[in-house]
């Protein structure tokens with residue numbers, strides 16, 4: 372706790388080493404400015420915190436919408452095992468050259484690839500797999516379900 376008399380002290384006497392301003396107005400403006408910058412900084416921190424959440428929620432909505440568009444076109448279940456939880460499903464290249472394809476289209480994969488598919492009117496040669504079947508086919512060249 373600070374003594375009560377501190378509140379009545381002028382900031383210019385507390386910091387005598389500070390450069391002198393041309394007149395009282397600019398001196399007051401400088402003090403006000405400093406307060407304003409601090410307030411704005413605090414406000415911005417709150418704003419950023421809020422927006423991270425909003426942005427995250429927006430991104431999630433956008434990705435779900437995109438995925439539903441894809442699934443509505445290519446089918447809503449794994450072509451191998453029939454898994455139908457959309458959280459587990461992904462888009463697979465029938466010819467297994469997903470990486471070359473993604474490189475050729477300039478996409479990094481994930482929802483950017485989904486967006487590319489939607490923008491390009493759902494090209495041929497793609498199918499829906501669950502991540503298990505997709506990974507197994509990519510790494511082992513077959514799926515233990517033995518359906519593909």
Ligand SMILES: [Zn+2]
Pocket residue numbers: 449450451452453454500501502503504505
């Ligand atoms: Zn599957």
Ligand SMILES: [Zn+2]
Pocket residue numbers: 451452503504514515516517
């Ligand atoms: Zn499978």
